[in-house]
Amino acid sequence: MIEPLYLDDLRVGDRFTTGEYALDAEAIKAFAAVYDPQPFHLDEVAAADSLFGGLAASGWQTAAITMRLMVTSGMKIAGGQIGAGCELQWPRPTRPGDVLRVESEVLELRPSATRADRGIVVLRSETRNQHGDLLMVLTAKVMMQRRTT
Amino acid sequence: MIEPLYLDDLRVGDRFTTGEYALDAEAIKAFAAVYDPQPFHLDEVAAADSLFGGLAASGWQTAAITMRLMVTSGMKIAGGQIGAGCELQWPRPTRPGDVLRVESEVLELRPSATRADRGIVVLRSETRNQHGDLLMVLTAKVMMQRRTT
Numbered sequence: 001m002i003e004p005l006y007l008d009d010l011r012v013g014d015r016f017t018t019g020e021y022a023l024d025a026e027a028i029k030a031f032a033a034v035y036d037p038q039p040f041h042l043d044e045v046a047a048a049d050s051l052f053g054g055l056a057a058s059g060w061q062t063a064a065i066t067m068r069l070m071v072t073s074g075m076k077i078a079g080g081q082i083g084a085g086c087e088l089q090w091p092r093p094t095r096p097g098d099v100l101r102v103e104s105e106v107l108e109l110r111p112s113a114t115r116a117d118r119g120i121v122v123l124r125s126e127t128r129n130q131h132g133d134l135l136m137v138l139t140a141k142v143m144m145q146r147r148t149t
Numbered sequence: 150m151i152e153p154l155y156l157d158d159l160r161v162g163d164r165f166t167t168g169e170y171a172l173d174a175e176a177i178k179a180f181a182a183v184y185d186p187q188p189f190h191l192d193e194v195a196a197a198d199s200l201f202g203g204l205a206a207s208g209w210q211t212a213a214i215t216m217r218l219m220v221t222s223g224m225k226i227a228g229g230q231i232g233a234g235c236e237l238q239w240p241r242p243t244r245p246g247d248v249l250r251v252e253s254e255v256l257e258l259r260p261s262a263t264r265a266d267r268g269i270v271v272l273r274s275e276t277r278n279q280h281g282d283l284l285m286v287l288t289a290k291v292m293m294q295r296r297t298t
Contacts, residue, residue, distance in 0.1 A: 035213035038220055038229045051231060051292070059232055060213045064184035067209050071187055080187045082200060083208055085238040143200070 004078035007109060007119040007144040014106040018069035020130075023057065025096040031061040056093035062100070062136045063088060066127045069102045078145045084120065086140035094136075098129040107139070117148050153227035156258060156268040156293040163255040167218035169279075172206065174245035180210040205242035211249070211285045212237060215276045218251045227294050233269065235289035243285075247278040256288070266297050 025044070032041030036058035039046035047055040071081055094100070108122035120141050127136040174193070181190030185207035188195035196204040220230055243249070257271035269290050276285040 035217045036220055037217070040229060051228065058213075058216070060209070060216050064207075064209045064213065067207070068184045068186070071185055079200065080189060083239065085236070087234070087236050089234040090232065 002076050004076045005144075006078050006147045007111060007121060008147045010106050010109055010121060010144075012106050012109060016075040016104045018102040018104075019073035020099050020101050021065050021069055022099045023061075023065065023094070023096070025055055028055060028057045028061065028094075028096060031064075032058050035060055052093050055096055057095070057098075059088070059090045059094075059136070062090065062094045062127060063138070065100055066102050066125060066136060066138060069100065069127075070104065070125065074102060074104060077142065079143075082143045084141045084143060086138055089137045091134050091137070094129070098135070100127055100129060100135070102127050111146065117146050119144055119146055151225050153225045154293075155227050155296045156260060156270060157296045159255050159258055159270060159293075161255050161258060165224040165253045167251040167253075168222035169248050169250050170214050170218055171248045172210075172214065172243070172245070174204055177204060177206045177210065177243075177245060180213075181207050184209055201242050204245055206244070206247075208237070208239045208243075208285070211239065211243045211276060212287070214249055215251050215274060215285060215287060218249065218276075219253065219274065223251060223253060226291065228292075231292045233290045233292060235287055238286045240283050240286070243278070247284070249276055249278060249284065251276050260295065266295050268293055268295055 029042050040050035040052045040056055041058050044055050102125050104123050104125040106121060107124050111119040121144050123140050123142055125138040126134055128134055178191050189199035189201045189205055190207050193204050251274050253272050253274040256273050260268040270293050272289050272291055274287040275283055277283055
């Protein structure tokens, strides 16, 4: 059992690494068919002629997998991981055969000025594949509880 | 047939509205089981005791549905809708029974300084439910082609 974390347990610069998640062409197409039905996410031939130059996962699939990894094997936050907002960048596309892993760093801790029991942690999370290629950068404001005893 | 849009076709302030997408408790739980397995997205009883006070969709599901709506019934972009990066806010949770719709506005047009055939449009997209509640705000930098003839 890992004890869940409160805002007071974190320091700027703390790092957390997740487990891994592999995706193949079928998984890329299945997600895209529901949530991002564009030719370069659905079909190898169409993708070869696109800006991507080959089948690429929807950026929203990379984001969703990143969330899965953080929730199931990243830092365990008391009360759960609830985001207030974030910034996303996708420097490179996620490809069939990629194995994703996330490393998060605590950028900032912001105890609430008005509520002694809560605050915000700013987390920068990098999603990379097995070659170390940077696929996504997520900078998120995540709500956290404070230790009140 | 709607003609696909190039950067040159847009003006700041142009607006685009999508169709609708309904989601129920089963859809919320199914997405969460794969991508955001936290109690408040998976179980009504656990959710009642959480910060959400009841079952709530993962913010990544709201984002993915927003993308689906924009791709299938929003502005049609020549070459497809490819984001370079974005900001997301979730002012309110998406709930079972919500029917989502997206309205996008062109905030900014940035022709590339070095490549005459492309540029970036900054789009602000609001995702609302059938009651008009604002669920998500997406401000995205989307790549666009220019008319070169």
